[in-house]
Amino acid sequence: MATAFLTLACFAGIGHAQFSSNYSQYVNLFLGTTNGGNMFPGVCAAPHAMVKLGPDVESGNTDAYSGYLPSGQIWGFSMMHESGTGGAPKYGVVNQMPVKGNVSNPLIDLGQNRSTSDVAQVGYYKSSLSNGVDIEVSATEHAGLYQYTLPSGQNSIVVDVSHVLPSFRGLGWGQGYAGGSFQPQGNGSYQGHGIYNNGWNLSPDWTIYFCGHFDQAPTSQKTFTGNGTTLASYGNGSSTEGTYRQGGVFTFDKSKVTSRVGVSFISTTKACQNVQSEIPKGTTLQSLTSQAQTRWTNDVFAKVQTDETNTTVLTQLYSYLYGMNLLPSNRTGENPGWQSNEPYYDDFFTFWDLFRCSTSLWQVILPTAYEEIIRSLIDTWRHNSFMPDARSSNYNGRTQGGSNADNVLADAYVKGVRGKVNWQDGYAAMRTDAEVVPPNNHDPIAPDSSTKEGRGALPDWRSYGYITPNFTRAVSRAVEYSVNDFSLTQVARGLGYRGDYQKYIKRSQNWRNHWNPKQSSLNFTGFVVPKYGNGSFDYPYDPEQCSGCYWGDPYYEDLPWSYSFNAQHDMAHLISLAGGQEKFVERLEKFFEPGVYSGNAAYGNTVFNPGNEPAFNTPYLFNFVGRQDLSVKYSRHAALAYYNAGTGGIPGNSDAGAMQTWILWNMIGLYPMTGQTTFLIGSPFFRHLSIDLGGGKKLVITSRGGDRATAPYVQSLRVNGRRWDRSWITWDDVFKNGGRMDFVLGAEQTRWARGAPPPSPASSARNGHWGWW
Numbered sequence: 001m002a003t004a005f006l007t008l009a010c011f012a013g014i015g016h017a018q019f020s021s022n023y024s025q026y027v028n029l030f031l032g033t034t035n036g037g038n039m040f041p042g043v044c045a046a047p048h049a050m051v052k053l054g055p056d057v058e059s060g061n062t063d064a065y066s067g068y069l070p071s072g073q074i075w076g077f078s079m080m081h082e083s084g085t086g087g088a089p090k091y092g093v094v095n096q097m098p099v100k101g102n103v104s105n106p107l108i109d110l111g112q113n114r115s116t117s118d119v120a121q122v123g124y125y126k127s128s129l130s131n132g133v134d135i136e137v138s139a140t141e142h143a144g145l146y147q148y149t150l151p152s153g154q155n156s157i158v159v160d161v162s163h164v165l166p167s168f169r170g171l172g173w174g175q176g177y178a179g180g181s182f183q184p185q186g187n188g189s190y191q192g193h194g195i196y197n198n199g200w201n202l203s204p205d206w207t208i209y210f211c212g213h214f215d216q217a218p219t220s221q222k223t224f225t226g227n228g229t230t231l232a233s234y235g236n237g238s239s240t241e242g243t244y245r246q247g248g249v250f251t252f253d254k255s256k257v258t259s260r261v262g263v264s265f266i267s268t269t270k271a272c273q274n275v276q277s278e279i280p281k282g283t284t285l286q287s288l289t290s291q292a293q294t295r296w297t298n299d300v301f302a303k304v305q306t307d308e309t310n311t312t313v314l315t316q317l318y319s320y321l322y323g324m325n326l327l328p329s330n331r332t333g334e335n336p337g338w339q340s341n342e343p344y345y346d347d348f349f350t351f352w353d354l355f356r357c358s359t360s361l362w363q364v365i366l367p368t369a370y371e372e373i374i375r376s377l378i379d380t381w382r383h384n385s386f387m388p389d390a391r392s393s394n395y396n397g398r399t400q401g402g403s404n405a406d407n408v409l410a411d412a413y414v415k416g417v418r419g420k421v422n423w424q425d426g427y428a429a430m431r432t433d434a435e436v437v438p439p440n441n442h443d444p445i446a447p448d449s450s451t452k453e454g455r456g457a458l459p460d461w462r463s464y465g466y467i468t469p470n471f472t473r474a475v476s477r478a479v480e481y482s483v484n485d486f487s488l489t490q491v492a493r494g495l496g497y498r499g500d501y502q503k504y505i506k507r508s509q510n511w512r513n514h515w516n517p518k519q520s521s522l523n524f525t526g527f528v529v530p531k532y533g534n535g536s537f538d539y540p541y542d543p544e545q546c547s548g549c550y551w552g553d554p555y556y557e558d559l560p561w562s563y564s565f566n567a568q569h570d571m572a573h574l575i576s577l578a579g580g581q582e583k584f585v586e587r588l589e590k591f592f593e594p595g596v597y598s599g600n601a602a603y604g605n606t607v608f609n610p611g612n613e614p615a616f617n618t619p620y621l622f623n624f625v626g627r628q629d630l631s632v633k634y635s636r637h638a639a640l641a642y643y644n645a646g647t648g649g650i651p652g653n654s655d656a657g658a659m660q661t662w663i664l665w666n667m668i669g670l671y672p673m674t675g676q677t678t679f680l681i682g683s684p685f686f687r688h689l690s691i692d693l694g695g696g697k698k699l700v701i702t703s704r705g706g707d708r709a710t711a712p713y714v715q716s717l718r719v720n721g722r723r724w725d726r727s728w729i730t731w732d733d734v735f736k737n738g739g740r741m742d743f744v745l746g747a748e749q750t751r752w753a754r755g756a757p758p759p760s761p762a763s764s765a766r767n768g769h770w771g772w773w
């Protein structure tokens with residue numbers, strides 16, 4: 001620990017006198033915990049650690065997606081959480097709740113207000129309750145440490161096996177407790193397991209095992225079962241056990257009590273091994289906190305260095321780097337589903353969110369974890385028939401649009417990820433998505449086809465080349481399926497599957513079949529719209545609405561305007577359909593114009609919704625039409641207007657870190673075109689940024705003459721010392737072997753990028769030819 005910090009101090013100290021080598025101090029754990037960000041502020045001891053130990057808060061009928069809410073009553077600290085998700089809460093299991101005095105009835109609501117705001121650092125969390133009880137926690141990857149400071153006299157710790165995070169939305173996505181066991185072992189130890197079900201991904205029963213040790217024998221202990229009346233009973237999951245509850249109460253007479261708890265998806269024995277090996281008896285909270293900070297520093301923070309001295313901006317940078325790496329969870333060695341030597345990751349929430357900006361940044365910053373994630377996806381296909389678009393509690397689901405793991409695999413493939421990835425199997429997994437209709441899971445909210453995995457609307461996609469209103473989310477799925485099919489071409493080409501390449505490049509153009517050239521909106525014509533099986537576009541519909549934009553509607557979670565920009569593999573064709581370059585610039589500028597659309601009040605009523613992923617690419621699309629300056633204008637405006645270092649500093653759900661990665665790419669000054677080697681050039685935030693790419697390689701990005709807010713426009717650029725006149729670079733230019741980009745910035749909007757526009761691979765593909773390259 002000390003050694004690691006000394007090394008860093010020397011490294012970061014060169015030339016940057018004001019920057020402290022203690023990166024953890026810049027992480028605001030509460031960034032994105034309000035304003036719908038739903039970030040998890042509790043303890044995650046390492047990037048992608050399985051255990052996420054933090055508070056569970058109850059506040060009226062508010063869903064606490066990550067367990068935390070800024071106000072309300074603490075009703076437990078549990079070991080398993082998601083971060084930044086929407087939909088409905090998942091997990092909140094393996095719980096302890098300290099209670100002042102004796103507990104005569106553990107089935108009543110034991111929630112307590114806080115006497116002061118919670119405190120959090122990397123690897124540490126503290127809540128002080130209004131009854132004088134303090135809870136401090138730290139953790140490792142598979143275990144947690146609770147440290148209680150209690151009022152004088154008898155006090156109790158309740159272990160409630162039936163504790164889950166409830167959902168009050170009434171959508172049928174509440175979790176259920178389906179039974180379990182609780183066995184005190186004597187001398188303040190206990191073991192058991194809990195079985196839970198449902199939640200956002202409608203999972204069947206899944207089991208987690210636990211093994212707890214208090215540091216002292218209790219003065220008394222008892223177990224309980226019963227039908228409870230507290231929050232757990234609002235879960236309305238599919239559990240037949242309903243409100244049945246179970247657990248134990250341990251009473252102590254000392255003012256300091258600590259508890260070590262291990263968890264496992266395999267067995268109580270494994271849970272006991274996990275706590276024994278990671279948090280042996282006598283381990284201090286402080287040592288675990290230091291260990292977590294060292295781990296995050298070495299694995300993530302120290303890889304990104306800047307000469308920035310403004311602590312607000314440093315807080316943004318390092319908090320985003322933290323927030324993008326909580327999910328998915330590395331559950332290698334903890335896979336109850338199948339025996340395998342491959343890595344296992346769970347809690348993908350979801351690729352619909354993550355494929356656009358996150359997966360490409362994992363490759364840059366965490367290449368080892370990234371390769372493991374790719375292998376895990378392929379292994380999930382091997383044993384569960386499909387790769388997930390989303391997955392939690394060891395079960396695929398739910399799928400919002402396309403099979404977007406295809407895009408992730410394509411991106412990894414074209415950027416040279418090989419290692420231990422079996423690409424024959426990887427391609428077979430992608431081909432399953434493209435060819436096999438997934439069994440319908442009869443989801444009440446979208447009964448037409450599977451929401452679990454794969455591409456439910458494949459029958460229409462194959463027979464019509466578009467998706468009829470017989471299927472929910474028909475238009476947004478069609479646009480995504482096109483991108484997915486393009487992704488297949490990228491791997492098929494590399495593996496030499498000529499026939500598949502030709503088939504899927506054609507299918508990747510099928511989004512065009514939804515383009516109605518007569519559809520108009522806000523004085524622009526041509527949008528992707530619903531299309532009947534008889535070819536007619538006369539589906540009653542208004543392109544400035546999407547009649548709910550939800551599971552049963554033609555578009556999912558964004559407007560036709562957004563989806564009409566989303567065929568990012570076929571931009572040249574899209575631009576010509578939209579009326580050519582000038583019209584396309586006007587259309588994009590309309591998209592960002594305040595006051596033209598009444599549905600986005602939080603964002604000045606632009607059609608553009610910065611709070612959700614389908615519009616992520618839009619501010620950068622000006623690069624395709626010779627107006628890189630406008631990409632800088634609109635992307636920087638979004639970065640400065642909608643993101644900040646505070647609790648509300650993320651627009652909308654973080655979505656497992658997806659939002660953090662959008663702004664991180666803006667800070668770097670690039671935008672990834674997932675599935676292609678192309679990165680669109682924006683404008684860097686910093687005068688000097690250095691990213692450690694591993695193996696001694698570095699990407700260095702410098703800028704001079706500018707100001708991120710008032711003078712962000714590119715005047716000129718050198719890439720690896722050569723004058724650059726294109727608004728894009730490729731992976732090979734600066735990432736493969738490292739590289740550097742030196743920007744001159746200024747207040748003037750210049751047309752510096754007069755070179756070739758970024759590639760539009762599906763537009764330049766010609767039928768009958770093996771390819772465009």
Ligand SMILES: *[C@@H]1O[C@H](CO)[C@@H](O)[C@H](O)[C@H]1NC(C)=O
Pocket residue numbers: 005022024025121122
């Ligand atoms: C680094 O900062 C964190 C957060 O402020 C603090 O908990 C920790 O003790 C510091 N580490 C060192 C080595 O100073």
Ligand SMILES: *[C@@H]1O[C@H](CO)[C@@H](O)[C@H](O)[C@H]1NC(C)=O
Pocket residue numbers: 101102153154220
């Ligand atoms: C709590 O219960 C213990 C054991 O049953 C008893 O000795 C003690 O007096 C009780 N304390 C209070 C405050 O009721």
Ligand SMILES: *[C@@H]1O[C@H](CO)[C@@H](O)[C@H](O)[C@H]1NC(C)=O
Pocket residue numbers: 073111112113130
């Ligand atoms: C918590 O605070 C709220 C509002 O201040 C109050 O209504 C409630 O009774 C408190 N709960 C407890 C258990 O003290």
Ligand SMILES: *[C@@H]1O[C@H](CO)[C@@H](O)[C@H](O)[C@H]1NC(C)=O
Pocket residue numbers: 168169170171172174234236
């Ligand atoms: C779940 O609970 C909500 C709110 O209590 C209720 O409106 C809804 O009908 C319930 N759903 C099911 C499937 O029981």
Ligand SMILES: *[C@@H]1O[C@H](CO)[C@@H](O)[C@H](O)[C@H]1NC(C)=O
Pocket residue numbers: 185186187
């Ligand atoms: C509890 O601890 C005491 C002292 O260490 C020991 O003698 C006793 O056997 C233990 N009891 C159990 C049930 O483990």
Ligand SMILES: *[C@@H]1O[C@H](CO)[C@@H](O)[C@H](O)[C@H]1NC(C)=O
Pocket residue numbers: 225226227244
């Ligand atoms: C809980 O309620 C169910 C049905 O409502 C009943 O069958 C069961 O016996 C009750 N369990 C307990 C422990 O009271």
Ligand SMILES: *[C@@H]1O[C@H](CO)[C@@H](O)[C@H](O)[C@H]1NC(C)=O
Pocket residue numbers: 310311312313
């Ligand atoms: C630091 O950055 C923040 C956010 O961009 C800005 O509001 C603030 O003025 C800056 N502080 C200084 C001292 O420049």
Ligand SMILES: *[C@@H]1O[C@H](CO)[C@@H](O)[C@H](O)[C@H]1NC(C)=O
Pocket residue numbers: 330331332333368369372
């Ligand atoms: C994932 O977890 C396994 C088992 O704990 C470990 O061996 C592996 O190194 C972890 N991966 C990363 C990237 O830390």
Ligand SMILES: *[C@@H]1O[C@H](CO)[C@@H](O)[C@H](O)[C@H]1NC(C)=O
Pocket residue numbers: 522523596
């Ligand atoms: C559409 O064009 C008309 C005529 O030029 C103009 O009056 C109107 O404001 C435009 N509408 C929008 C939404 O820009």
Ligand SMILES: *[C@@H]1O[C@H](CO)[C@@H](O)[C@H](O)[C@H]1NC(C)=O
Pocket residue numbers: 468470532533534
């Ligand atoms: C829509 O589904 C119905 C019922 O399955 C079927 O009869 C009809 O042919 C489908 N329509 C189209 C356009 O495929």
Ligand SMILES: *[C@@H]1O[C@H](CO)[C@@H](O)[C@H](O)[C@H]1NC(C)=O
Pocket residue numbers: 532533534535536538
């Ligand atoms: C096409 O099919 C739709 C839905 O069945 C129907 O409402 C419409 O009238 C048909 N249009 C034509 C031109 O046949």
